[in-house]
Amino acid sequence: MNTAPHRSVLANVVYGLLNPLPFGFFVAALIFDIIYVRTAVVLWNKGAAWLIVFGLLLAVIPRFVNLAQVWITSRRIARPADKLDFWLNLLAIVAAIFNAFVHSRDAYAVVPTGVWLSACTVILLAVGHVVMAVHHSAAKEFSHA
Template identity: 40%
Template sequence: MRDETDNGNPRSTARIFGHPIHPMLIPFPVAFFIGAFVTDIIYAQTAYLMWQYFSIWLITAGLIMGGLAAVFGFIDYFGNRRIRALRPATPHMLLNLLAMILSLVNAFVHSRDGWQAVVPTGIILSGIVVLILLVSAWLGGSMVYRHGAAVVE
């Protein structure tokens, strides 16, 4: 079995059976936060409270899974100076932190009653988080596909 350092790529510190954990967890909070934005839009169009409830549950699930992904992201970032040295690594981490902070604020906004919980502040925060995640995902993909972070050849 070849070690990841054989190909010269920066290796992930947090791994299970040789697979990096952080990239395995990232799709979950991304899907939850995008789902919350979609349910916010539907709520703004219909005013059915069910959609507001869906939004707060999706934001909460996104915060839980995002927090878990962040733990393993920090382990990779601080555990390997070669990953920290990658140009996209620090902006990727900072954008993810910003998305999590805004999502926490958004959870408190969504905890209000009725229309004010979503329109306009909640939907704006959800939209900003989705935009931040798009940029962050681009940077994360760049680290993998351009710089070979955690890739075994």
């Protein structure tokens, strides 16, 4: 008897709980970067650096869960939207890693590179969330039809 591949409930719970958190941290870092550009108060730069680090720490776990679900255990049932979301999130993490190094610089040396990297990270994550939302919405409409 050949069973259909399925995703772990625990993995789905961990992914569902942790996946939105990095987006919030990275959006907050972008806001802090913009405030820093406008005020030149170093506190905002240091706050953005910490937010980027926490966002990266929280982004790694859902990416490993997603890696296992999309590319290893459930690759036969993974849809193109799942794969696109994985790559967009991975690119966002790479941009955030570079951004963490940029934010380790002193004071105003972070500007403008840090702001652009923060914006790039947020945009990539936002596009990934939109792709998945459209995919889930289309899948629900298809199943109700």
